Amino acid sequence: MKNEMPHPVAAIEVQGLYAAYQRQTVLENINLVFPTGKWTAIVGPNGAGKSTLFHVLTGSMKALEGRVNAFGEPIGKHRRAGQIAYMAQREAIEWDFPVSVWDTVMGGRYGHMRKDALWRRLLPSRWHHVRHAEAVHDALVAVDMREHAARPIGALSGGQKKRVLLARALAQQASILLLDEPLAGVDPPSEKLILAVLRREREAGKTVIMVTHDMPGARLYVDHVVLINRFIRGTGTPEEMLSEAKLAELAVSSIEQTATDRQTVPAASYSPAQG
Numbered sequence: 001m002k003n004e005m006p007h008p009v010a011a012i013e014v015q016g017l018y019a020a021y022q023r024q025t026v027l028e029n030i031n032l033v034f035p036t037g038k039w040t041a042i043v044g045p046n047g048a049g050k051s052t053l054f055h056v057l058t059g060s061m062k063a064l065e066g067r068v069n070a071f072g073e074p075i076g077k078h079r080r081a082g083q084i085a086y087m088a089q090r091e092a093i094e095w096d097f098p099v100s101v102w103d104t105v106m107g108g109r110y111g112h113m114r115k116d117a118l119w120r121r122l123l124p125s126r127w128h129h130v131r132h133a134e135a136v137h138d139a140l141v142a143v144d145m146r147e148h149a150a151r152p153i154g155a156l157s158g159g160q161k162k163r164v165l166l167a168r169a170l171a172q173q174a175s176i177l178l179l180d181e182p183l184a185g186v187d188p189p190s191e192k193l194i195l196a197v198l199r200r201e202r203e204a205g206k207t208v209i210m211v212t213h214d215m216p217g218a219r220l221y222v223d224h225v226v227l228i229n230r231f232i233r234g235t236g237t238p239e240e241m242l243s244e245a246k247l248a249e250l251a252v253s254s255i256e257q258t259a260t261d262r263q264t265v266p267a268a269s270y271s272p273a274q275g
């Protein structure tokens with residue numbers, strides 16, 4: 001059942017956001033609210049700026065202009081508190097790196113480990129590791145990958161890789177989950193499992209924000225939809241935003257965009273990671 005409880009404060013609020021790579025703007029005047037405790041789908045054509053929006057939200061890219069709040073405060077505070085988990089696209093990960101499934105998922109705990117008191121960090125790992133190990137264990141169980149914990153990540157199938165990336169985000173036990181195409185290229189059983197996990201997270205009060213090209217899935221599961229193509233092209237319920245008419249408008253918006261030159265900005269403006 002969808003969570004219909006209202007919440008007074010937005011999980012994330014984006015105001016007047018512009019983002020660019022070198023001299024090319026890819027996001028313009030983005031004003032958005034991601035409601036707390038809801039499952040939002042971000043929908044747009046290839047190159048629409050969906051991943052770029054996530055890069056700004058996670059702090060790996062600095063916006064040209066604009067403000068982003070989480071729960072009514074600057075988002076950086078919640079990032080540092082480990083409250084914003086991120087699942088990157090599968091292609092963004094170096095799968096040949098010789099690391100196990102367990103250690104990859106443990107990566108979701110690093111933010112929390114940094115916050116552990118100094119005396120805890122100095123103890124042998126068996127003394128302070130239990131809480132983190134439990135979180136990793138639970139996340140792997142949730143995505144049905146516990147039995148693969150010792151395997152190198154390079155040996156996994158495409159659907160298993162997605163599940164490991166999701167487990168890494170779950171292990172963070174954050175309030176907000178940002179998921180970049182969690183359903184892309186997965187086998188039907190993995191898709192079913194991932195959707196069930198996300199539904200459980202939302203029912204547990206988490207805010208789930210995912211980029212997706214899966215319209216049937218979004219129509220079935222999400223509470224809220226954002227249509228984007230460089231600008232915001234619409235926000236509302238799945239019924240309103242994922243109608244054939246709205247999706248056709250979005251497709252035309254992408255044709256208009258490729259037909260005109262993209263706006264350029266005056267100075268080099270891409271800046272890799274900020275704190």
Ligand SMILES: Nc1ncnc2c1ncn2[C@@H]1O[C@H](COP(=O)(O)OP(=O)(O)OP(=O)(O)O)[C@@H](O)[C@H]1O
Nearest residue numbers: 021022026044045046047048049050051052053211
């Ligand atoms: N590092 C980069 N340097 C320069 N341009 C970039 C960079 N990353 C993305 N772009 C460009 O920015 C625009 C938006 O890309 P982005 O990856 O945010 O789109 P997207 O909506 O996530 O697309 P997709 O659905 O294909 O993943 C595209 O035109 C892309 O080519």
